[in-house]
Structure formats: structure tokens, C-alpha cells
Amino acid sequence: MIYILIVDDEYSKAKLISDLISSVCVHVNIEHVTTTQSARKLTREITFDLMLIDINLPSSVGSAPNLLGGMELFDMLVVDPYS
Secondary structure, three states: OOOOOEEEOOOHHHHHHHHHHHOOOEEEEEEEEEEHHHHHHHHHHHHEEEEEEEEEOOOOOOOOOOOOOOHHHHHHHHHHOOO
């Protein structure tokens, strides 16, 4: 089983990506979250084989997107993937 995490606050884009991956990959589990906070929480629970991260992401539900929110998430995961 391949585990993929899509981190994107645009549902339509995440659905398109998910549908495309599912059409070419049989054994895949795709998760989707919309904030950096949700992504951090989920990466503590599941080890993903692939993460697709949007650059312009909100940090939490209801907050405005941060122009570099996705890059900040990536940096946090590189420095300390388990915190």
C-alpha cells in the first residue's frame, strides 16, 4: 500500500490530483488536509510515502493563507519530522 498526503486548501484541486493518482495506482491510500496544522498532526500518526504540499496554505482552520505556509511546513518536517 502506498500512502499519499495532499496538503491543499483548494478542495477541487485536491480532488483532481486524487482522482488522477487513483486512476493509475491500485494500491493507494490518499489523505487530504487543508492546513499546515492538520498536516503536522496527521504526519505524527501515519508515515507517508509521498506528500504533495501547496505553497500558499493557512496554518489553521479559519486563518488566512500564508504565502509560504507550505514551505514552512516542509522546513518543519525536514528539521523534526516527529514533533
